[in-house]
Amino acid sequence: MLGGDHFAVMAGPCAVETREQLLLAAHAVAAAGAGVLRGGAFKPRTSPKSFQGLGEAGLRMLAEASAATGLPVVTEVMDPRDVELVATHAAVLQIGSRNMQNFPLLREVGRQRKPVLLKRGAAATLDELLLAADYVLQEGNEQVILCERGVRAFDPSTRYLLDLAAVPVLRQRTNLPIVVDPSHGTGSASLVAPMAKAAMMAGADGLLIEVHPAPEQALCDGKQALLPAEFAALMQELRRLLPLCGKRMVRAGGGAVAGNPSQPSQPSQPSQQSTGSFDDEVIAP
Ligand code: PEP
Numbered sequence: 001m002l003g004g005d006h007f008a009v010m011a012g013p014c015a016v017e018t019r020e021q022l023l024l025a026a027h028a029v030a031a032a033g034a035g036v037l038r039g040g041a042f043k044p045r046t047s048p049k050s051f052q053g054l055g056e057a058g059l060r061m062l063a064e065a066s067a068a069t070g071l072p073v074v075t076e077v078m079d080p081r082d083v084e085l086v087a088t089h090a091a092v093l094q095i096g097s098r099n100m101q102n103f104p105l106l107r108e109v110g111r112q113r114k115p116v117l118l119k120r121g122a123a124a125t126l127d128e129l130l131l132a133a134d135y136v137l138q139e140g141n142e143q144v145i146l147c148e149r150g151v152r153a154f155d156p157s158t159r160y161l162l163d164l165a166a167v168p169v170l171r172q173r174t175n176l177p178i179v180v181d182p183s184h185g186t187g188s189a190s191l192v193a194p195m196a197k198a199a200m201m202a203g204a205d206g207l208l209i210e211v212h213p214a215p216e217q218a219l220c221d222g223k224q225a226l227l228p229a230e231f232a233a234l235m236q237e238l239r240r241l242l243p244l245c246g247k248r249m250v251r252a253g254g255g256a257v258a259g260n261p262s263q264p265s266q267p268s269q270p271s272q273q274s275t276g277s278f279d280d281e282v283i284a285p
């Protein structure tokens with residue numbers, strides 16, 4: 001399971017736009033060492049005139065990219081009526097910030113036996129986030145991953161205010177894994193790497209990062225998307241820092257690997273061993 005000494009980076013485009021765009025992004029994030037592929041097929045857009053996602057066709061492309069790379073997929077489900085469909089294609093069901101308190105949707109994903117990535121609402125307190133998680137847990141699904149993705153604040157210098165204190169606060173209140181999304185949390189590609197590193201040092205169990213092969217052409221959230229090379233450089237930095245947090249990077253198919261590949265892992269310590277459950281059982285593609 002995500003958490004404990006496992007650290008997972010979930011990366012990919014904001015939205016699935018074309019088969020080619022997704023496969024380029026998927027291969028790039030896999031090569032850089034991501035553990036999970038992200039990409040939205042159902043997009044919650046502020047305007048109904050904006051690109052809404054490719055829907056089921058996008059889900060099929062995600063399944064193809066998952067098979068091609070070995071990366072399990074996390075993708076958003078917005079409508080309780082789509083939960084079964086999304087669950088047939090995805091390893092992890094994402095509940096977006098706008099739906100954090102969509103109680104019928106939370107109950108529906110609670111009836112699935114797949115991990116749920118629950119994003120904090122932009123104006124939700126941490127108590128409200130934890131109570132939203134309770135809706136999923138109460139239906140019998142214990143695999144909830146909490147995601148801090150920034151809250152609405154007064155300063156337009158960043159898209160949202162990424163609340164990194166949420167990580168240790170949540171840690172004090174729950175055993176659920178906690179991931180941070182520095183892409184939506186800042187809205188700006190140049191701010192993603194510093195905040196990703198800060199999130200890791202704050203004790204996060206993982207990151208959710210937007211990567212696009214051509215951000216300037218993106219149909220959604222291009223300003224905050226990293227280029228594949230920028231993402232690869234960030235992954236290298238994260239791998240260097242990870243041993244300081246006592247965690248190891250989760251990779252596709254291979255279980256957790258040592259945080260710093262240049263240093264030997266410690267096979268004599270049971271707590272350092274991969275359980276394999278994150279890759280092989282919990283979010284297998
Ligand atoms: C996303 O992850 O693509 C997304 C829409 O995020 P949020 O729900 O945090 O806005």
Ligand code: MN
Nearest residue numbers: 014210220221
């Ligand atoms: Mn996005």
